[in-house]
Amino acid sequence: MKRIKLAGVVVTLMCGMWSPGSGFGAVVPAAALGQEDVAVTVHIENRRFVPHVVNLRVGQRVRLIFKNEDVELHAFVPANLLVRTNVQVSGDGAPQFGKEGFRRVLIPSGGQVELVFTSKEAGSFPFYCDLPGHIMNGMIVVDG
């Protein structure tokens, strides 16, 4: 395992297989996991995403991990990043899908959710938590 620091975000490079946690919703077969280029962990604490900026590259397969360390439920809602994108969800969250694909995932207190996907286009893609009264924002920046 190798750690590099990229614009304030610690990116952990993973090798080998990864055993998924207990699934909920769109559960991924274990054979499909463990092939990503990078893993990025975003902590949720005190109604904030930490870090709130995640840097990715086009074509990079990423495992984006959310750890909810608050005592309340939160959601990860990406504005446009994952539209019509294949997203594998694992962990103990409750993902929701619509016509355009992945819409959001609810992350219980103390829970962890992992999303595996490949960014298709460059840009800055905001994300937020849409639970009532929560003002929680972040940005996924995809470089070409």
Ligand SMILES: [Cu+2]
């Ligand atoms: Cu929230």
